[in-house]
Amino acid sequence: MRDKIVVITGANSGIGKAASLKFASEGYRVVMACRNLEISKTVQQEIMHRTNNPNVDLMELDVASFDSIRDFCSAFKAAYPRLDILIHNAAYLNHGEKEYKLSPEHIEISFATNAFGPFLMTRLLADHLAKSQDPRILHACTTNIKHFFDPKRKIDFDNLRGEYRESRRHNVYKMYGDSKMALLMLNFKLAEELKSQGIKVNALQINRVKLSKETIRKMRSIWKVLAWAQNLTNPLPSGMADNYFHICTSDEYKEVTGQLINHKREIVQLASSEKGIHQLKNIFGSGTYPNYATDAYNIEKIWGMSIALTEG
Ligand SMILES: NC(=O)c1ccc[n+]([C@@H]2O[C@H](COP(=O)([O-])OP(=O)(O)OC[C@H]3O[C@@H](n4cnc5c(N)ncnc54)[C@H](OP(=O)(O)O)[C@@H]3O)[C@@H](O)[C@H]2O)c1
Incomplete structure (x- = not known):
């Protein structure tokens, strides 16, 4: 696998770091795309040391900033002959945050990092x-x-551009969930768009994974306590990193595109009904996603915004 190249965003901690370790240990050339080079350099050295793979590179990328994405993509294309695997792992979720925040391009920060940034990056690297x-x-x-x-x-x-940031109550969890819903809708639409070029596009529905020390350190006190408590039972990131690896390299997923896949590596289905007993299964199971994700108006709306914001 020496010549296969994988880019992983947010590769310096949590699942991104575990995935970098996995790909490096399997002999891939790993490009860690991270925003804090000082911290990430130590992680890069650790991965090279633990896997005995010298082909672990580190490049600067802030997924919340379109300028940074454009710089990263130009530098990447100049340095590497092609890209085999692109993993959009980095995300914004600042537990307990009350304040509505904007990205450098004046886009709500969760949407900029979790949906529009990955969209721009995919289009530039396609x-x-x-x-x-x-x-x-x-x-x-x-x-x-x-x-x-x-x-x-x-x-x-x-x-999504701060229109009601002063007057509307901000809920960081709703914004996070909605930005990931937008990412899922873009996942469906990008899979269609990139089909003719043979590029497979899928999403992984991550349920729960131990949070890294670095992530917990950034939280406010009450959230720190909750995160430590949850971490007692949450599985290690390495299991989810194995899922990243399997979906991106195995023959099983070679022809699969435009899907949401769950932590058990099953294709998640559109909910057949959102009423009665079905709804209980939807809520407690991991096998279905809401009809909202395939609503034509929503998809066109998020697609149109993605194009307008990133091309504008
Ligand atoms: N852990 C879970 O239970 C869980 C559940 C559902 C979904 N997920 C998803 O799984 C993925 C990985 O989560 P995790 O738990 O491993 O989180 P994590 O340990 O907090 O890692 C997030 C990574 O994203 C990076 N990042 C954040 N904003 C960035 C930006 N603007 N530019 C570049 N990098 C940025 C962080 O870098 P810094 O170190 O510089 O902050 C960090 O490396 C995320 O997409 C998350 O939404 C996780």
Whole structure:
């Protein structure tokens, strides 16, 4: 696998770091795309040391910033002959945050990092991916996309550029879940768009994984305690990293595209019904996603916004 190239965003901690270790230990050339080079350099050295693979590179990338994405993609294309695997792992979720925050391009920060940034990056790297024999893209999604608890929940399309940041109550978890819902809708649409170039595009529905020390350190006190408590039972990131690896390299997923896959490596299905007993299964199971994700209006809306914001 010496010549296969994988880019992993947010590769310096948690699942991204575990995935970098996995790919490096399997002999891939890993490009860690991280925003804090000082911290990430130590992680890069650790991965090279533990896997005995010298082909672990580190490049600067802030997924919340379109300028940074453009710089990264130009530098990557100049340095590497093609891209085989692109893993959109980095995400924004600042537990307990009360304040509505904007990205450098004045886009709500969760949407900028978790949806529009990955969209721009994919589009800029698509021609380089198309040079691979078996190009694959993976989006890190979450069970928080589930709208089953609140069927009326919808993306606040009218407040993604700070329009109501002073007057509307900000809920960081709703914004996070909605941004990942947007990512899932983009996943479906990008899979269609990139089909003719042979690029496979899928999303992984991550349920729960131990949070890294670094991530917990950034939280406010009450959230720190909760995170430590949850970590007692949550599985290690290495299991989810194995899922990243399997979806991006195995023959089983070679022809699969435009799907959401759960932590048990099953294809998640569109909910057949969101009523009665079905709804209980939707809420407690990991086998279905909400109808909202395939609503034509929502998809066109998020697709149109992605194009307008990234091309504008
Ligand atoms: N852990 C779970 O239980 C869980 C559940 C559902 C979904 N997920 C998803 O799984 C993925 C990995 O999560 P994790 O638990 O491993 O999280 P984590 O340990 O907090 O790692 C997140 C990574 O993303 C990076 N990142 C954040 N914003 C960035 C930006 N603007 N530019 C570049 N990198 C950025 C962070 O870098 P810094 O170190 O510089 O902050 C960090 O390396 C995320 O997409 C998350 O939404 C996780």
